[in-house]
Each structure stands twice: as structure tokens, then as C-alpha cells.
Amino acid sequence: MKPIVQINDLSMNYYTLEGELEVLKDINLTLEEGDILALVGPSGCGKSTIMNILSNLITPTKGEVIMNGKIGYMFQRDHLLEWRTIMDNIKIGLEIQKKLNDEALKKIERLLKLYGIWEFRNNYPKELSGGMRQRVALIRTLAVNPDILLLDEPFSALDYQTRLLVCNDIAQIIKNENKTTIMVTHDIAEATCPIWQTNLMNMYVKFITEIIKRSCI
Numbered sequence: 001m002k003p004i005v006q007i008n009d010l011s012m013n014y015y016t017l018e019g020e021l022e023v024l025k026d027i028n029l030t031l032e033e034g035d036i037l038a039l040v041g042p043s044g045c046g047k048s049t050i051m052n053i054l055s056n057l058i059t060p061t062k063g064e065v066i067m068n069g070k071i072g073y074m075f076q077r078d079h080l081l082e083w084r085t086i087m088d089n090i091k092i093g094l095e096i097q098k099k100l101n102d103e104a105l106k107k108i109e110r111l112l113k114l115y116g117i118w119e120f121r122n123n124y125p126k127e128l129s130g131g132m133r134q135r136v137a138l139i140r141t142l143a144v145n146p147d148i149l150l151l152d153e154p155f156s157a158l159d160y161q162t163r164l165l166v167c168n169d170i171a172q173i174i175k176n177e178n179k180t181t182i183m184v185t186h187d188i189a190e191a192t193c194p195i196w197q198t199n200l201m202n203m204y205v206k207f208i209t210e211i212i213k214r215s216c217i
């Protein structure tokens with residue numbers, strides 16, 4: 001089977017007035033469809049740098065990244081527009097891409113009903129809890145039908161208790177929708193949350209140990 005994500009000998013150096021900063025060195029990995037990759041490491045170890053390279057925002061110093069599919073990006077904060085209803089927030093990506101057709105609307109309806117947001121579709125973001133808002137943000141990302149999900153610390157804006165719940169919640173949705181996912185977190189507990197792990201049969205969680213080791217030196 002053709003890998004959906006392939007990273008070959010990826011290195012990234014930043015050049016600043018203070019000199020050269022080597023952030024990533026010779027990273028290699030392959031993801032098949034449905035795999036989940038957790039990039040775990042403390043602040044400053046290069047997690048956002050990898051995500052920026054994967055989403056083509058910056059060019060690596062060396063190596064190549066092959067993404068065989070459409071990318072959906074979910075950020076730390078939900079970035080819901082407070083003046084739009086939940087439904088209008090979810091539709092926004094499709095509106096921009098001019099792909100808001102009957103099929104897309106049916107998909108949104110299915111996701112909203114399945115993941116407990118349907119009753120809130122005409123509410124405004126401020127009327128929802130932090131966990132629900134994050135679920136809405138994920139549904140908005142899924143609505144444009146991405147093949148590869150990039151999640152950048154998706155739970156870090158939530159309080160600890162909500163985080164535990166939402167992590168399971170989001171993991172379950174991603175598992176159900178069978179999306180190839182790359183998640184950045186500094187929290188090992190988050191990366192190993194039970195639902196990611198029970199998925200070991202058809203998905204797996206990898207740790208980029210090079211990053212963890214390098215940043216702990």
C-alpha cells in the first residue's frame with residue numbers, strides 16, 4: 001500500500017543573529033492510511049516546526065515530505081467565529097472552497113448528529129462548553145473531507161479535567177472517521193490516552209524519540 005505520509009531525512013536549521021540553530025535532524029517516518037502519530041516533546045523541541053513543514057508553511061533545510069492527500073489543520077484554539085452560529089462556523093471552510101453542496105451538508109448533518117452537536121447547531125460558540133467547542137472545531141475540520149489531520153496541541157487550551165474527557169472524545173471521533181492523524185502534544189498522557197491505544201489493531205501511536213531525546217539533552 002502506498003504510504004499517505006512519507007518524511008525522508010528531514011532536517012531544519014534556523015539562522016538567527018545569534019547563529020545557527022539545529023532544530024530537526026534526519027527525521028524519517030512513514031504513515032499508512034489510518035495511522036496516528038503523536039509528536040511528543042517539551043516546549044522548544046521543534047514540534048511546531050515539523051507541523052509547519054508538513055503543512056507547507058515553511059521549507060525544510062534538507063529532506064523531503066510527501067503528503068499524499070488533502071490536509072485538515074486543527075489548532076490549539078478553536079478559532080470559532082463568535083458572531084456565526086455553530087452550523088455557520090462548520091460550513092465556513094466549504095463556503096470558502098465553494099464546495100457547499102447537498103452531499104457536504106448531509107455529511108455535516110451526520111457528523112453533528114453522531115457527535116452530539118445537532119441540538120446546538122443554531123447556538124453561538126459562547127453558549128457551548130470548551131469541550132464542545134473543540135468538538136465543533138474538529139467537525140469543521142472534518143467537513144472539508146481531509147485525508148490527513150494535523151492537530152497542534154488540540155487540548156492545551158482546556159482545563160485539566162475537560163482535557164481528559166475531550167481527549168477521549170476527539171480520539172473516538174478520529175478513530176470512527178478513520179483519519180490519518182499527526183498530533184502534537186507535550187503531554188505523554190494525552191498521546192497514550194486509552195482510545196488511541198485500543199486502536200492498535202489498525203492504527204498505532206509512534207513517538208519520535210529522537211525529538212524527545214534531543215530536547216532533553
Ligand SMILES: Nc1ncnc2c1ncn2[C@@H]1O[C@H](COP(=O)(O)OP(=O)(O)OP(=O)(O)O)[C@@H](O)[C@H]1O
Pocket residue numbers: 014015016021023041042043044045046047048049050186
Ligand atoms: N522562525 C524562527 N527563527 C528562529 N528560531 C526559531 C524560529 N521558529 C522557532 N525557532 C526556534 O526553534 C526551536 C523550536 O521551536 P518550535 O516552535 O518548533 O518548538 P515547539 O516544540 O513547537 O515549542 P512549543 O511547544 O513551545 O510550541 C525553538 O528554540 C525556537 O525558539
